[in-house]
Amino acid sequence: xxxxxxxxxxxxxxxxxxxxxxxxxxxxxxxxxxxxxxxxxxxxxxxxxxxxxxxxxxxxxxxxxxxxxxxxxxxxxxxxxxxxxxxxxxxxxxxxxxxxxxxxxxxxxxxxxxxxxxxxxxxxxxxxxxxxxxxxxxxxxxxxxxxxxxxxxxxxxxxxxxxxxxxxxxxxxxxxxxxxxxxxxxxxxxxxxxxxxxxxxxxxxxxxxxxxxxxxxxxxxxxxxxxxxxxxxxxxxxxxxxxxxxxxxxxxxxxxxxxxxxxxxxxxxxxxxxxxxxxxxxxxxxxxxxxxxxxxxxxx
Numbered sequence: 001x002x003x004x005x006x007x008x009x010x011x012x013x014x015x016x017x018x019x020x021x022x023x024x025x026x027x028x029x030x031x032x033x034x035x036x037x038x039x040x041x042x043x044x045x046x047x048x049x050x051x052x053x054x055x056x057x058x059x060x061x062x063x064x065x066x067x068x069x070x071x072x073x074x075x076x077x078x079x080x081x082x083x084x085x086x087x088x089x090x091x092x093x094x095x096x097x098x099x100x101x102x103x104x105x106x107x108x109x110x111x112x113x114x115x116x117x118x119x120x121x122x123x124x125x126x127x128x129x130x131x132x133x134x135x136x137x138x139x140x141x142x143x144x145x146x147x148x149x150x151x152x153x154x155x156x157x158x159x160x161x162x163x164x165x166x167x168x169x170x171x172x173x174x175x176x177x178x179x180x181x182x183x184x185x186x187x188x189x190x191x192x193x194x195x196x197x198x199x200x201x202x203x204x205x206x207x208x209x210x211x212x213x214x215x216x217x218x219x220x221x222x223x224x225x226x227x228x229x230x231x232x233x234x235x236x237x238x239x240x241x242x243x244x245x246x247x248x249x250x251x252x253x254x255x256x257x258x259x260x261x262x263x264x265x266x267x268x269x270x271x272x273x274x275x276x277x278x279x280x281x282x283x284x285x286x287x288x289x290x291x292x293x294x295x296x297x298x299x300x
Contacts, residue, residue, distance in 0.1 A: 013246025017255030082198030085175030099161035108165030142285025
């Protein structure tokens with residue numbers, strides 16, 4: 001009986017992991033749709049953080065109000081994470097989406113393990129072995145394979161998108177490293193609330209400087225922004241942590257590699273985006289690199 005319950009729990013853990021990856025995959029597609037409606041990245045980010053902050057605040061207020069308060073030191077740490085990690089990743093991500101396909105941008109974001117591996121290789125904080133360097137090589141070859149073919153067809157404007165895409169991977173790598181070293185012991189929803197609030201503050205100040213005000217959205221656009229804020233921004237976080245609790249972080253991380261192929265499928269059916277065979281092979285190399293890293297971590 002106990003074995004059956006454990007088996008069902010593990011099964012649900014994988015289900016939560018797949019659901020999280022599937023919803024995360026919608027971020028690129030929804031972002032592309034919203035940008036196509038004329039919104040600028042800063043405008044999307046402002047409303048995204050506004051909805052997220054309100055939703056998470058209400059959730060904590062009715063579940064555990066003690067998590068709404070943080071000591072001054074932790075507030076400073078969440079400020080760094082919210083501005084450099086969260087806001088930086090979102091801004092560069094949406095800037096990349098302006099000129100690149102959703103599938104390409106998703107793949108670029110997924111190259112963040114390259115920067116994480118390079119960080120540990122340079123600093124020596126963690127000892128790296130052959131698996132790390134093989135993964136790094138696979139991810140780099142896969143990225144070059146995809147981007148060379150893509151840039152040849154799209155010219156200089158696509159090159160600008162590639163730079164923004166790589167910057168989003170760099171800031172996301174920082175987001176993960178900083179969370180691991182500084183924020184791991186804090187409540188995840190508390191971190192999400194404070195990082196969203198600091199991201200909201202930066203987005204607000206940027207909008208006031210650039211546009212002189214905050215644009216009002218139509219009901220149609222508000223629907224899309226709500227989806228990308230709450231449905232694609234918060235629900236997968238909940239599913240992700242449920243998955244980690246049931247099957248462990250290493251297995252959840254492996255399941256998370258489904259995000260790239262799911263993004264490609266969603267982009268194909270919703271946005272009619274296409275990739276060449278060689279580009280798909282490049283994406284496969286990036287996924288294999290991530291799988292190898294997660295397998296090595298699980299063995300450790």
